[in-house]
Amino acid sequence: MHIELTRDQTFIDCLSEKLTTNQPMADWHEFQRTYNMAQALLVPESHTLKVSEQIKHVNFLPHQLETAQTVLDDMNGRAILADEVGLGKTIEAGLILKEYILRGLVKKALIIVPASLVNQWASELHEKFFIRTTIARKKPIWSNEDIMITSIDLAKREPHRQEILAQHYDLLLIDEAHKLKNHQTKNYQFVQALSKKYCLLLTATPIQNKLTDVFNLVTLLRPGLLGNQRTFLKTFDRGSKELDAELKRLVQKVMVRNLRSETSLDWTKRHVQTVPISFTEQEYQFYHDLEQSCLQDFNTTKTLYLREFCSSREALYTSLIKEQSNQSKQLVQQLEGLPHHAKALKLVELIKTINEKCIVFTEYRATQVYLQWLLKEHGISSVPFRGGFKRGKKDWMKQLFKDHAQVLIATEAGGEGINLQFCHHLINYDLPWNPMRVEQRIGRIHRYGQQQDVHIYNFAIEQTIEDHVLKLLYQKIHLFERIIGQLDHILAKLDVDSIEDEINTIIGGSRSIGEIKIKMNNLAAVIDYMQQDQEEISEHDNRESS
Amino acid sequence: MTIENLHDFLIEYFTANHCTVAEDEDGLNIQLTAEMDERLLNRPFYWQYVKKLNQQGQPMHLKVTTDYLKASRERSYIYFGTEYFRKISEDVLAKGKYTKLYQNINVQQQTPLYPWLVANIKITLQGKTKQEVIKSIGLNLINGTMVDKAQQWLADEQWQTTIPDYCYLITPLISFKHGFLRIEQYLLDQLQNQQHEWAELSYQALEEECRLLDYFFEHDSEQDQEQYEKERANIKAIYQPSILLTVINGGVFYLR
Numbered sequence: 001m002h003i004e005l006t007r008d009q010t011f012i013d014c015l016s017e018k019l020t021t022n023q024p025m026a027d028w029h030e031f032q033r034t035y036n037m038a039q040a041l042l043v044p045e046s047h048t049l050k051v052s053e054q055i056k057h058v059n060f061l062p063h064q065l066e067t068a069q070t071v072l073d074d075m076n077g078r079a080i081l082a083d084e085v086g087l088g089k090t091i092e093a094g095l096i097l098k099e100y101i102l103r104g105l106v107k108k109a110l111i112i113v114p115a116s117l118v119n120q121w122a123s124e125l126h127e128k129f130f131i132r133t134t135i136a137r138k139k140p141i142w143s144n145e146d147i148m149i150t151s152i153d154l155a156k157r158e159p160h161r162q163e164i165l166a167q168h169y170d171l172l173l174i175d176e177a178h179k180l181k182n183h184q185t186k187n188y189q190f191v192q193a194l195s196k197k198y199c200l201l202l203t204a205t206p207i208q209n210k211l212t213d214v215f216n217l218v219t220l221l222r223p224g225l226l227g228n229q230r231t232f233l234k235t236f237d238r239g240s241k242e243l244d245a246e247l248k249r250l251v252q253k254v255m256v257r258n259l260r261s262e263t264s265l266d267w268t269k270r271h272v273q274t275v276p277i278s279f280t281e282q283e284y285q286f287y288h289d290l291e292q293s294c295l296q297d298f299n300t301t302k303t304l305y306l307r308e309f310c311s312s313r314e315a316l317y318t319s320l321i322k323e324q325s326n327q328s329k330q331l332v333q334q335l336e337g338l339p340h341h342a343k344a345l346k347l348v349e350l351i352k353t354i355n356e357k358c359i360v361f362t363e364y365r366a367t368q369v370y371l372q373w374l375l376k377e378h379g380i381s382s383v384p385f386r387g388g389f390k391r392g393k394k395d396w397m398k399q400l401f402k403d404h405a406q407v408l409i410a411t412e413a414g415g416e417g418i419n420l421q422f423c424h425h426l427i428n429y430d431l432p433w434n435p436m437r438v439e440q441r442i443g444r445i446h447r448y449g450q451q452q453d454v455h456i457y458n459f460a461i462e463q464t465i466e467d468h469v470l471k472l473l474y475q476k477i478h479l480f481e482r483i484i485g486q487l488d489h490i491l492a493k494l495d496v497d498s499i500e501d502e503i504n505t506i507i508g509g510s511r512s513i514g515e516i517k518i519k520m521n522n523l524a525a526v527i528d529y530m531q532q533d534q535e536e537i538s539e540h541d542n543r544e545s546s
Numbered sequence: 547m548t549i550e551n552l553h554d555f556l557i558e559y560f561t562a563n564h565c566t567v568a569e570d571e572d573g574l575n576i577q578l579t580a581e582m583d584e585r586l587l588n589r590p591f592y593w594q595y596v597k598k599l600n601q602q603g604q605p606m607h608l609k610v611t612t613d614y615l616k617a618s619r620e621r622s623y624i625y626f627g628t629e630y631f632r633k634i635s636e637d638v639l640a641k642g643k644y645t646k647l648y649q650n651i652n653v654q655q656q657t658p659l660y661p662w663l664v665a666n667i668k669i670t671l672q673g674k675t676k677q678e679v680i681k682s683i684g685l686n687l688i689n690g691t692m693v694d695k696a697q698q699w700l701a702d703e704q705w706q707t708t709i710p711d712y713c714y715l716i717t718p719l720i721s722f723k724h725g726f727l728r729i730e731q732y733l734l735d736q737l738q739n740q741q742h743e744w745a746e747l748s749y750q751a752l753e754e755e756c757r758l759l760d761y762f763f764e765h766d767s768e769q770d771q772e773q774y775e776k777e778r779a780n781i782k783a784i785y786q787p788s789i790l791l792t793v794i795n796g797g798v799f800y801l802r
Contacts, residue, residue: 026643026795054625055626
């Protein structure tokens with residue numbers, strides 16, 4: 001065993017120099033003060049956090065401190081932080097970063113976050129941990145700054161890419177790391193090639209769909225822990241219970257995942273309710289026509305059209321006009337004759353009854369614009385929120401919503417990272433078909449710091465695909481109550497890539513509504529069955545371990 | 547932690563640095579000197595211009611508190627972990643690094659004072675864990691006697707920066723340089739005789755990680771050698787056990 005030794009080579013020479021040239025030196029008090037200061041800055045024994053001794057103005061939650069401790073002691077600073085949305089991953093990451101800084105183990109760090117969250121990260125690290133960061137803007141000098149916050153799009157662009165790759169980082173932090181699940185993407189390869197000592201990957205959705213996603217994330221942290229690509233799939237893609245347990249054990253070496261249900265916090269409740277809506281006769285007629293039309297052979301496109309029409313006329317219109325067929329022209333004409341969308345009118349009514357701040361989520365930008373206009377017609381103030389907004393504009397919109405407007409209308413991209421605890425009504429104007437995205441939406445308001453119960457309203461138009469999907473996802477498999485991680489696992493086992501694709505396949509491959517319903521019921525039944533099975537296993541595990 | 551009361555520490559620190567400090571119920575109100583302004587506040591341009599124009603400069607009045615709830619836009623929060631504290635700590639560490647002091651004694655006849663070299667040395671044991679300890683060693687530069695916990699021992703006496711009346715200094719027989727090497731050797735011998743479980747555990751972890759890495763790259767020809775070297779360096783940065791000696795401060799003490 002080899003232990004490197006570094007001695008202090010300069011001290012005695014400096015002292016001798018000062019003694020021979022009779023330079024003024026410290027008096028006793030200064031000398032004693034220096035000694036005391038050095039004692040105060042000393043790295044404590046392991047199993048204690050310096051940061052909790054030195055940061056007193058923030059009340060850290062028990063699970064956050066435990067997570068930081070685990071990452072430091074057991075994972076040696078290379079970990080996936082995978083708490084459910086709203087449990088404070090940013091705080092955990094901040095704790096770890098600050099602890100390393102206080103211990104003198106990290107000086108230079110790179111923090112890669114979605115562009116929309118750059119400001120939020122900087123202010124949170126500063127306010128809670130007094131960590132000074134530099135935001136990479138026009139001409140960042142990567143070699144100069146100790147702690148830099150950047151978006152991946154900026155970082156991977158030349159000339160930045162080359163410069164960043166030439167640096168040695170003591171710590172690399174990546175938020176929304178599930179975007180790195182594919183090892184063939186430029187982003188993944190860039191992160192892999194970075195020279196980094198410690199590495200934190202943050203994601204609320206670590207195992208989105210596939211087994212290989214897990215492999216890729218873990219491999220970024222500890223190459224070889226799960227073997228290599230080929231041996232990994234050979235070993236673990238069998239789906240036996242022993243192998244699953246083995247995989248879980250390995251993954252737990254690099255991943256911390258706190259669930260709401262496990263934290264001892266007093267969470268406010270979620271009240272979920274479905275708001276059924278009927279189209280007018282005229283609208284149903286159009287929906288039916290749209291369903292029957294053979295616009296394109298692409299079945300998924302057709303599904304898309306149907307979904308769009310369930311959202312707003314405007315959403316469908318923007319898609320239809322791109323198609324140059326006679327049939328589409330005819331549909332557009334019909335579309336123009338339709339009255340205000342039944343769902344939108346329902347929204348106005350609901351917002352008026354709620355009479356408090358609400359967030360409305362929609363999948364379509366055209367719907368967003370339409371809704372804003374319609375709300376204004378009814379004297380309701382609203383602000384839009386989109387992923388494409390510049391950083392400053394996002395912060396501004398959030399502030400406008402907080403201080404002046406009743407409603408925030410957000411499209412999907414606005415779903416990540418913004419914290420809106422001051423609001424406790426959320427309306428899913430149209431539902432994403434990916435369960436994770438629903439969870440991320442809700443996480444905007446149902447997170448730590450929310451004082452009141454939150455109300456979630458799911459809109460669905462009866463007798464449409466929307467209705468079928470809602471029933472499948474949210475009633476049959478009780479998505480809102482169950483742990484999402486389990487669902488992912490089940491999907492992986494079923495060899496289903498994503499629920500969204502699966503539903504599209506079902507709808508595309510079916511000739512009648514009846515067929516769609518039957519197939520969806522079958523899917524729901526299988527998932528439900530496996531979920532119960534899973535719960536039994538985990539109960540069994542718990543009993544064994546206790 | 548040896549700074550038990552930060553509030554009192556700050557009063558002492560600023561006063562010792564010639565600032566006027568007034569206390570009120572919200573915290574401390576400090577009139578900085580030009581030197582402390584330049585050191586603690588972040589306004590290099592101001593001081594650059596002042597100097598260029600050969601002016602006096604107007605040092606700032608600083609309001610601080612160690613109570614977060616009393617902090618405001620006008621009153622800065624200072625606590626361990628804040629930027630202010632970091633700057634203060636750097637300043638403190640630098641100012642008390644070297645010393646030459648004489649025992650404060652009141653004698654009427656000629657009295658010899660003997661030279662001692664004292665060094666407070668931080669030992670850092672770093673691997674997958676990090677531990678630090680400060681050793682305070684004093685060495686008699688005449689007869690080679692060595693004492694542990696020298697700082698506490700010195701603290702029992704009074705010290706001054708000039709030679710007291712009627713006292714004369716004995717010239718060291720051991721040079722400063724050699725004295726320092728003896729102190730260092732003493733600490734290294736101590737380290738040599740200890741069990742270093744931390745290092746063994748780190749080393750095991752290092753080898754284990756390298757094995758995984760080898761396995762990963764052996765079976766994966768797509769990955770290139772450069773990447774392998776990089777990952778290896780990353781692993782080594784985390785796990786390689788090392789010992790680091792850093793002198794916190796030290797100097798020569800003349801005592802009876």
